[in-house]
Amino acid sequence: MSTVSGTQQRERLARIGEVVRRLTPDFPDISISKIRFLEDEGLITPQRTRGGYRLFSEHDIERLVTILTLQRDDFLPLRVIREELAAPGAAERKRRRPAGIGERLSELSATDLAERAGVSLEVVKELEDYGLLSPTGSGADKRYPETDADVAQVCAQITRFGIDARHLRTFRTATDREAALLEQLVAPALRSRNAERKASGANDLQALTELAQELIGLLLWREVRAIVAE
Numbered sequence: 001m002s003t004v005s006g007t008q009q010r011e012r013l014a015r016i017g018e019v020v021r022r023l024t025p026d027f028p029d030i031s032i033s034k035i036r037f038l039e040d041e042g043l044i045t046p047q048r049t050r051g052g053y054r055l056f057s058e059h060d061i062e063r064l065v066t067i068l069t070l071q072r073d074d075f076l077p078l079r080v081i082r083e084e085l086a087a088p089g090a091a092e093r094k095r096r097r098p099a100g101i102g103e104r105l106s107e108l109s110a111t112d113l114a115e116r117a118g119v120s121l122e123v124v125k126e127l128e129d130y131g132l133l134s135p136t137g138s139g140a141d142k143r144y145p146e147t148d149a150d151v152a153q154v155c156a157q158i159t160r161f162g163i164d165a166r167h168l169r170t171f172r173t174a175t176d177r178e179a180a181l182l183e184q185l186v187a188p189a190l191r192s193r194n195a196e197r198k199a200s201g202a203n204d205l206q207a208l209t210e211l212a213q214e215l216i217g218l219l220l221w222r223e224v225r226a227i228v229a230e
Contacts, residue, residue, distance in 0.1 A: 013047065013055040022061070027068045035064065041078055043067055043085070075220070080157055107136075107143035117152035126165045127155055131172050178216075182208050 014022070016032050023030045038044050039054075044064055046054040056064075063085070070076045070084065108116065113133075114124050127133045132155055135144045155168055182205060189201025 105145045116149040
């Protein structure tokens with residue numbers, strides 16, 4: 001068990017209750033017992049006072065946010081999260097929440113995408129062949145939206161469980177259907193010549209997308225819980 005050093009005493013450290021209060025707005029299910037569990041699993045290592053109180057640095061809190069985000073947004077088990085955090089360059093490859101609708105994205109070459117996602121060029125090509133990446137152009141001019149790096153990274157994590165890339169097309173097919181449904185709902189507004197109505201349609205589409213994403217996650221969790229309960 002590590003105790004607080006002189007340097008750490010000068011740093012702003014937070015007790016576990018304060019950490020829970022800070023994280024609750026973004027992670028409503030966070031609790032003291034959950035943080036203690038993650039510590040027991042070796043995923044976080046807060047400092048201790050001589051009296052045994054846990055003290056969290058900003059780095060500890062950022063690491064905790066990363067763990068909770070990977071659980072909530074990517075449904076990763078703790079074993080995979082541990083591997084993710086231990087992987088070289090994990091901080092640089094930390095996944096972001098999807099860019100908003102209408103937000104301008106930078107573009108990446110295949111080499112840059114592979115480096116950012118932590119995968120090989122062969123994996124990039126395979127994912128592209130199965131429609132999981134969406135480049136524009138061809139040959140040396142081919143470019144990928146920066147969000148494809150996140151797609152490639154998640155796909156690589158899933159394949160660690162023995163799922164071939166070709167089977168991931170199921171996810172692409174499902175999202176194509178969902179996107180088509182949402183498009184039908186807002187298409188009249190998006191095609192309007194009225195700028196205000198068009199902007200309203202784009203806002204509605206983003207709100208619908210976020211709700212659909214939440215619904216899909218809830219339904220998926222319900223199904224996998226039922227599998228475990230069988």
